[in-house]
Amino acid sequence: MKVAISENKWQFLMLAVPLVLILALAIATGSMSGAADAAYGGYGCGGAYGSGCDQAPSASLGVSDQLLYIANGDDSNVAIIDVGTMNIVDYVPVPRAPDGLLPGLGMHWEIHGVVPSNDRASIYAVGALSGDANSSDLYQVDIATGTEIRRIPMTGSLVGYCGLEYDVNDTTSDNLVAADMAAGPGVAASLEAAYSPAAGGPLPPGTLPVTQGGWQENSLSTGTATNHISTDFDGDGESSTCGISWNAAGTVGYASLMWDAANSVTIDWAGTKTATGENPALPGAVIHQNTAAKSRDLLFVTGGTSGVLEVVDMTTNATVGTIDMTLLTNSVTAEPHGVEIVPGEDNLLYVMVRQVPDPYPGGATVMLLDITSPLAPVVKGSVQGLNEAACGIYVMEKTAWNPGQPALSLSMGTVYWATMADYTNGILSVDFGIANAGPDAKDVTITGTVNSAGVASVNTPSLPQNIATAGSAAYTVEYHIPSGVIAFSTTVHATAQSGATIYSY
Incomplete structure (x- = not known):
């Protein structure tokens, strides 16, 4: 010109x-x-988003062409990580629910679950811990512009929602399943007693609503919540649910529960869609999300404050051992929350670990583990600098997100x-x-x-x-x-x- x-x-x-x-x-x-840049992302170490320069996996693992979508906690966004460099390359904002009842417990809105849309142009996300009605919404946000497309109201839940997965992990499905963290009577009573005096607590018994947790199905084509499936197998009313997985045949679902005598409940997915069995909880664990190595019939369940990943035999629903994340991170405060198997490679696993202090005090780290020997994993990659309350992980090939x-x-x-x-x-x-x-x-x-x-x-x-x-x-x-x-x-x-x-x- x-x-x-x-x-x-x-x-x-x-x-x-x-x-x-x-x-x-x-x-x-x-x-x-x-023309396209040779290097995806373009921000690099210490770049525009201040992401850490961490351990990138070897190209021989075959994961360098993957993206991780991270539900980035109370930053109320989704962080996107380029696995090839293990750098954060983008953030997608998610509307922040206003504070409701739970800030009196020191809790605030956090994004817990995320998946991309069928066409990969947007993301769906769920969150929790504001205590506001909007904690029960399923949000859809345009990736390119960061603008909200719509909200799908789900069953009301005091606590909110945690895990989010397509039906039997089929990304072309119209059915999106969200894990309802609803508070049962025992949990509600504990929350009422612990409510901060500065916020008007303790609260009188019966103040907080008691609802049934479980899996909430949602139709994306109609934009409506459809079937709510209770995970209260033992009938004690406690069914705060976080994890969502299925077996290889897609006939059995595995729900992980946070505050219950069980940590994994099986669901007859091909038939009645009701809870049919359970796996006893780990002592002292507050269970969070799960993922299935389907070809190996192994379920990996994050143990939160217990610092471990539980390994469950999906054929017997029995615990076969644990992985101590405090040893892998060299951090006694490490808390595993989100977890996801690498698609098509049941020997590799991503895990989100909160409270790893260095070099980001209180922040979260994503680790890539080789689980060829499930109880003797080897760290193959990591990225730090995520929000301290980061949770869910979704893995996708870069080529699947290619609008042109x-x-x-x-x-x-x-x-x-x-x-x-x-x-x-x-x-x-x-x-x-x-x-x-x-x-x-x-x-x-x-x-x-x-x-x-x-x-x-x-x-x-x-x-x-x-x-x-x-x-x-x-x-x-x-x-x-x-x-x-x-x-x-x-x-x-x-x-x-x-x-x-x-x-x-």
């Missing part, structure tokens, strides 16, 4: 001082073509001196517009310019903007104009993210 600057008799008024100035304008339009390259076009608008000081210092402002014919583009950034006549841009890179399909965004580039220059040409360079790829223009 060519920018022409010439003397004329136009009056340019700035600070009430008349000036004889300079403005003639050549407007050009053009398309922006680009956004078709961006550039146009030039007004050329002007923005202030008297800019005129004096030779700083010329040029307005540009970037339009997007699709698909949605995220973090569209003017990264720099190449100019003739010794001209240099002084305010690039620009702030990133999201540009939806058929949308546009305005940018202003400031150029330093050497004395005597009356025209120059400029080539504008930009980057934009779509899916798992950053494109250069």
Whole structure:
């Protein structure tokens, strides 16, 4: 594009001082073509999101082309991790539920579960611990723009929801299952007694609502909650549920319970969709999520404050041993919460461990474990710097999230001196517009310019903007104009993210 600057008799008024100035304008339009960056993410160690530089897995493990979606706790967002570099490369915001009853217990809204949509253009997320009615909503958020698409109201729950999985882990399914952390009578009574005096506690018995936990099915096509399945197998009313898994045949479901005499309840998934059996709880454990190595009939259950992963034989529903995460992390405070088997590779496992102090005090770490020997795992990768209340993990191939390259076009608008000081210092402002014919583009950034006549841009890179399909965004580039220059040409360079790829223009 060519920018022409010439003397004329136009009056340019700035600070009430008349000036004889300079403005003639050549407007050009053009398309922006680009190619994908070789390295996904582009932020790197210590980059825009401050992610830790941790242990990346060996390429021989075959996981370098994976993304991890992390339910990032009370940051109320979903962190996306590039496994190839073990760096956080993006965040997708999730609406924050207002504080309700539970802040009197020192609890606040946290995102606990996440899965991508069928088309990979958005995420679904569930959260808990605000004590507000919105804790019971299933949120859908556009990945490219970070905007909320819709909410699906689910069965009311005091505590909220934890795990989130597609029916029998089939990502094309219309049925999305959420784990209901509802408080039974014993848990509600304990919460009432523990309620902070500063917040009006202890609360009188019966103040907190008692509801039945379990698995909540949701139809994505209709946007409605459908069937609620109780996990209260022993009939004691305590069924606060967090984990969701199935066996290889998809006939038996495995629900992990947080505050109950059992930690894993089996569900007749192919028939009655009722609880049919249980596995005794680990002493002192507050159970959270689970995942199944289906070809090996092994269920891995996170033990929270107990610091261990429990390994369960799915054919007998009996515990075969535990993995001590405090030893693997060298942290006596380590608490495993989220857990996920690598798809198609039942010898590799991701686990979310909270309260690993270094180098992020109180933060959370995702670890990749080789579980070829289930009770003697080997750490193969890790990434730190996640929210201290991070929980659920979803694993996806980068190639599954590939909407394609956004078709961006550039146009030039007004050329002007923005202030008297800019005129004096030779700083010329040029307005540009970037339009997007699709698909949605995220973090569209003017990264720099190449100019003739010794001209240099002084305010690039620009702030990133999201540009939806058929949308546009305005940018202003400031150029330093050497004395005597009356025209120059400029080539504008930009980057934009779509899916798992950053494109250069």
